[in-house]
Amino acid sequence: PENFFLLAGPCVVESEDLVMTVADKVSGICKNLGIPYVFKSSYRKANRTSAGSFTGIGDTAALELLKKVRDTCHLPVVSDIHAHEEAAIAAQYIDMLQIPAFLSRQTDLLEAAAKTGKIVNIKKGQFLSGPAMQFAVDKVKQAGNDKVLLTDRGNTFGYQDLVVDFRNIPWMKEHGAPVVMDCTHSLQQPNQTSGVTGGNPALIGTIAKAAIATGADGLFIETHPNPAVAKSDGANMLQLDYLEPLLEQLVKIRKAILPVG
Amino acid sequence: PENFFLLAGPCVVESEDLVMTVADKVSGICKNLGIPYVFKSSYRKANRTSAGSFTGIGDTAALELLKKVRDTCHLPVVSDIHAHEEAAIAAQYIDMLQIPAFLSRQTDLLEAAAKTGKIVNIKKGQFLSGPAMQFAVDKVKQAGNDKVLLTDRGNTFGYQDLVVDFRNIPWMKEHGAPVVMDCTHSLQQPNQTSGVTGGNPALIGTIAKAAIATGADGLFIETHPNPAVAKSDGANMLQLDYLEPLLEQLVKIRKAILPVG
Amino acid sequence: PENFFLLAGPCVVESEDLVMTVADKVSGICKNLGIPYVFKSSYRKANRTSAGSFTGIGDTAALELLKKVRDTCHLPVVSDIHAHEEAAIAAQYIDMLQIPAFLSRQTDLLEAAAKTGKIVNIKKGQFLSGPAMQFAVDKVKQAGNDKVLLTDRGNTFGYQDLVVDFRNIPWMKEHGAPVVMDCTHSLQQPNQTSGVTGGNPALIGTIAKAAIATGADGLFIETHPNPAVAKSDGANMLQLDYLEPLLEQLVKIRKAILPVG
């Protein structure tokens, strides 16, 4: 396809106002640039470092808001699920089920997601190689669902860093699934003494440009009008105002790598 | 305490004959050596690399066999759970609930395990540092359960290796929980092209000796009378015949590091 | 500057025929594409894994051939030095002295290279971060030479892999030195049981595209008319015929990231 697609939105469903604002703004930008857009937000955060961190406004309330974004803005919506019994529930509200990286080996979860018939976006575990994701793809396909995406979110590199191995983009494309680069979580700095994962949003553009140049089919970017007050992943989200100029440049890189004619 | 304790048994409950044989044999060895023994076996494997791998004989059948080991051999029993709703069920059969490394950040699972009142053994994620396990311990304690163990099973080191950072033993002991070394899974060789995780059982003794010398409170060793025919983790299990001479040497190292008098 | 520059040539000076052929061919391609070109070849390999591997045709003979390339083809030439006393000697033949990655912390070597007044290209150690290269740059500048390049050749990632952390490109650009990506050695697969480092030349384009997209000022690519018969690094060199189409695509990506106007 001519352009890459975008999965973007605030890390977690904080409020109706937030999701509608972001969906509306990003949708407008993407229409102008010819970028297929999928709204992303989590209805629950299930693996925060600390028990005291914000985990959501309630699953049903958040899923209802995601459905509202979908119906009002006419956008497909993706959110992550954390246990096999969530798959069928979430599938009533959204279009794409995302499997968190830590859970990318959990067979029950992959199969339950597959059986909903929705698109399944599997994040590559930080401990997995791109070639090994073949086995995760197979689990979904053998459960009867061919609509699989693979998303890279970096690899464990010592304790306080992740590193993106861009060789995984061509390697994962060989599995016959579109490959997405998560430009947000691949910049996380885990194992901080504070119990709050750090980040480096100034480098989101670096990861995104390298991903498009090396053939990624899609990008995943968490964005928020004001990351400093966000209730999760504030250290890593792109400020919403910076999204449009970044996407403009990425579209140019995409054109540069397309075959001529 | 004077001696270290041992969590050991076959990776997965394959049959009544297997679990009873191993429990009986290891129990006898441990009694002779003054090692407190907890029988370990999984009632289900939930995160095999490939969908086609063996996952168990059925949860209830396997849990019943674990209960039989406990009642017949008078041994405490540990097994791993994979979803929050399994906690209360497993707690009816066994004494210690183990949280798999990949799932060590899943708040729901940790809290459900805590609420059973059973001992909770949290395996350190391959992507986590020892100091960061404080937050996992806190999740269990804040749910009202102080009986927590921490188990190290190595850290992600490139794609095809794990490495044990023994600094994590003293670091995790600071969290006020006994620290166990998993001498089996810390030798795994992940991301093999075959879809079957590799291993190096000849080095189990190396990991175990280093762990006892650096102050580990317990060891976790999967063992099988004939690893070559085992249905899971055959590449990493210690052949049962090798267990006794290894434990004899470990008891000597333990004595060497105990304070005099 | 509008375009990126290229350091390219065969890994080691094997023969006059080889160096003249490659220099002539690459020079023509780069003229067409507006890419400033520096001919690269080693006059000696000082750190082969095995003592039995080819190390060169003799230092003086090889340096004379490099000078011939420079004079005949009117190209600047770069080669690597391995001991402080080599700096002044090599400087009589070539234009740019390269410091090998393993030696990037050797103060004597950096200072001796600096004192020749030639351009100094420091390869980032596989064990170093981009930010820490500030100290290497300072060693050269404090010895009175401001002409410094920094080259990334990947980071140690477990035993059998290197990984390029593209965050190091913007991080190293902050040191005030042009940044080069070594697309050859960053794909090495070290610690092979054969004693011969492996590689993956099919991915050279992946590394190069990501580097240009993220702002690298130059590229380093070893190339050979027939890598299968090369006397060093055969596993990693780009076949000469593949260079032109790759550079054409890279020039397009470069244009896509340049500011408009």
Next chain:
Amino acid sequence: PENFFLLAGPCVVESEDLVMTVADKVSGICKNLGIPYVFKSSYRKANRTSAGSFTGIGDTAALELLKKVRDTCHLPVVSDIHAHEEAAIAAQYIDMLQIPAFLSRQTDLLEAAAKTGKIVNIKKGQFLSGPAMQFAVDKVKQAGNDKVLLTDRGNTFGYQDLVVDFRNIPWMKEHGAPVVMDCTHSLQQPNQTSGVTGGNPALIGTIAKAAIATGADGLFIETHPNPAVAKSDGANMLQLDYLEPLLEQLVKIRKAILPVG
């Protein structure tokens, strides 16, 4: 042999008073405990992170002091060399030539050291596996010298940490060379923004105990009467007063792993 041996002393030759004090003190402790002792101190530091760091009192002056330790205290002495021409010079003063980890692949240096006929202690590069050290051993042996030691000083683990992979002890013993654990530098924390490598001397005992328990033949421990004022590696050296109680415990562990009878 019944006991392990010890390479110990201050990181760098700061003054006559320092080297004589440490040599005398450690020599006495080791005699009591039956530990063969080799005095270690560097006559020059060639790869400090920053150009401004202390590098020594002058090579000849420092080598003369090492010779004085050797003659006065009747101790074998080890120091590291950094360029092939240093081998023959240093060999006039000391008994064992040490090859720094960064330089462990430099063929010229290994061969020059070998040709002195002195014992050659090769430190394993942070980027190398234990099995790959076979090739370094071969370079020395093929140059006619069978007296080789191998020293592990940890592996690169992300940017700010090293990790010791204790599997390398049995793996390197297979090369037919005694294996030493460097308990000082394996705790380094590189790539600090300050340009001064960090450390964690409280964990020296952890590394040393694990090394002896897993079969290391020798230990390398830098020690200083007052590390806080040391001119190099102050962050990692063991305070001299702590050496004796540590060695006492290590001797007990050594006895625990020796075969009976």
